[in-house]
Amino acid sequence: MSKVIWHITMSLDGFISGPDDSMDWAFDRDHSRIADETMNEIRAIVGGRRWYEVAQAKFDGIEGVYGGAWNGPVFVVTHNAPKVTTDPRVTFVPDGIGKALAAAKAEAKGGAVAIFGANVAQQSLALGLVDEIVVHIAPVLLGEGVRLFGGPLAKRIELERRAVDYSGETTDLIFRVKR
Amino acid sequence: MSKVIWHITMSLDGFISGPDDSMDWAFDRDHSRIADETMNEIRAIVGGRRWYEVAQAKFDGIEGVYGGAWNGPVFVVTHNAPKVTTDPRVTFVPDGIGKALAAAKAEAKGGAVAIFGANVAQQSLALGLVDEIVVHIAPVLLGEGVRLFGGPLAKRIELERRAVDYSGETTDLIFRVKR
Numbered sequence: 001m002s003k004v005i006w007h008i009t010m011s012l013d014g015f016i017s018g019p020d021d022s023m024d025w026a027f028d029r030d031h032s033r034i035a036d037e038t039m040n041e042i043r044a045i046v047g048g049r050r051w052y053e054v055a056q057a058k059f060d061g062i063e064g065v066y067g068g069a070w071n072g073p074v075f076v077v078t079h080n081a082p083k084v085t086t087d088p089r090v091t092f093v094p095d096g097i098g099k100a101l102a103a104a105k106a107e108a109k110g111g112a113v114a115i116f117g118a119n120v121a122q123q124s125l126a127l128g129l130v131d132e133i134v135v136h137i138a139p140v141l142l143g144e145g146v147r148l149f150g151g152p153l154a155k156r157i158e159l160e161r162r163a164v165d166y167s168g169e170t171t172d173l174i175f176r177v178k179r
Numbered sequence: 180m181s182k183v184i185w186h187i188t189m190s191l192d193g194f195i196s197g198p199d200d201s202m203d204w205a206f207d208r209d210h211s212r213i214a215d216e217t218m219n220e221i222r223a224i225v226g227g228r229r230w231y232e233v234a235q236a237k238f239d240g241i242e243g244v245y246g247g248a249w250n251g252p253v254f255v256v257t258h259n260a261p262k263v264t265t266d267p268r269v270t271f272v273p274d275g276i277g278k279a280l281a282a283a284k285a286e287a288k289g290g291a292v293a294i295f296g297a298n299v300a301q302q303s304l305a306l307g308l309v310d311e312i313v314v315h316i317a318p319v320l321l322g323e324g325v326r327l328f329g330g331p332l333a334k335r336i337e338l339e340r341r342a343v344d345y346s347g348e349t350t351d352l353i354f355r356v357k358r
Contacts, residue, residue: 012314012338012354013328014193025335125320135191137316139340139354141304143333149192154322156204159191161318164345171343173350175191175318 002105003112004129006121007038008148009136009170015145016118021054025140032168038134039066043111044104046097049078051117052090062090065116073107075100077120097123118146126153130177133159136170181284182291183308185300186217187327188315188349194324195297200233204319211347217313218245222290223283225276228257230296231269241269244295252286254279256299276302297325305332309356312338315349 009026010016017023045065047055052074055061062074074090077100081092093100097120104113115121115130124130135148159175166172188205189195196202224244226234231253234240241253253269256279260271272279276299283292294300294309303309314327338354345351 010193012193012312012352013326014189014191018335133191137352139338141328141333141336141338143329143335147192149320150322154320156197156322157320159318159320161345161348161350164343164350166340166343169340171340171350171352173191173316 002043002108002110003041003131004101004124005038005042005112005114005132005134006124006130007042007114007116007134008121009138010148011138011140011142013141013143014148015142016148017054018142018145021058022145023058025142026138032136032165032170032172034134034163034165034172034174035136035168038114039069041112042114043072043108045070045072045074045114045116046100046104046120047074047076047115048117048120049076049080050119052076052078062087073104075104098127098129101129118148122149122151122153125149125157125177126155128179132162133175133177134172135175136172138170181222181287181289182220182310183280183303184217184221184291184293184311184313185303185309186221186293186295186313187300188317189327190317190319190321190324192320192322193327194321195327196233197321197324200237201324202237204321205315205317211315211344211349211351213313213342213344213351213353214315214347217293218248220291221293222251222287224249224251224253224293224295225279225283225299226253226255226294227296227299228255228259229298231255231257241266252283254283276308277306280308297327301328301330301332304328304336304356305334307358311341312354312356313351314354315351317349
């Protein structure tokens with residue numbers, strides 16, 4: 001059974017991107033054991049349309065995922081799929097996060113599925129579809145930007161810490177989502 | 180020279196209190212080495228009016244500070260000091276956070292000063308008056324409440340991690356504020 005991991009970097013004050021989708025604060029940080037182990041576990045990625053567009057605009061598209069180390073499948077949840085798909089690794093899924101996760105799990109063949117982007121992660125959490133949160137906490141307060149969590153779907157969710165790593169500049173935590 | 184420490188417990192998603200000022204998620208957690216060491220360093224506390232009122236309403240006032248272990252001075256920044264002060268340990272400071280911190284430092288006699296409450300902490304950060312952030316990250320997503328950081332004064336602030344402790348249920352981090 002594929003594990004679903006929300007894999008995210010955030011500022012200490014809980015932003016996953018800064019003003020204007022800036023991510024400069026999140027990069028140029030050292031890699032860590034947990035980051036590498038998580039990357040190696042993941043066999044498919046599910047992202048939101050907004051995540052995909054920001055990736056296209058700012059980070060060489062999915063070429064830039066995991067610093068260029070990713071060449072597996074990516075499922076993008078969107079009601080408005082682009083008419084032309086230029087990358088055979090990208091599948092646009094029009095009918096919601098549940099279907100996208102199911103398709104990603106089938107592709108992952110027992111490996112883990114990563115969720116990218118605040119919106120799909122919040123939907124997945126609300127639906128009880130997230131097994132783990134792997135979070136890299138960057139040593140910065142941003143003050144504004146896109147929040148890790150919140151919005152109309154947010155509800156209290158209890159977590160259980162499973163691992164801590166501080167070998168790099170970020171503080172890396174693995175939490176199990178309690179159900 | 181007294182060190183100024185913003186000492187705070189937050190949820191993983193960056194809330195320092197939940198809906199209706201709830202703090203139940205932050206208590207009943209194990210104590211940790213960093214929590215104890217920080218408490219032992221602190222010789223005076225500066226809090227905001229809102230922090231003070233919530234403490235009065237919900238936590239036996241300053242009797243409840245540090246789980247009852249605190250019996251030092253508390254400086255409350257407020258433009259509307261109550262007419263009757265019932266606790267000789269509490270001083271109301273009407274003329275701003277700078278004056279309150281100066282009074283607390285004088286009282287701390289070289290020991291550390293803790294800042295409690297989001298509002299005064301944000302003002303202090305904006306004025307460059309915070310030396311360290313000691314944060315206890317509770318294993319919960321709250322989704323709503325009072326944010327750690329944000330609002331009109333928020334600006335990007337770089338931090339340097341100094342210590343990590345995960346002996347208890349919270350993950351405890353000490354950051355130096357870069358200037």
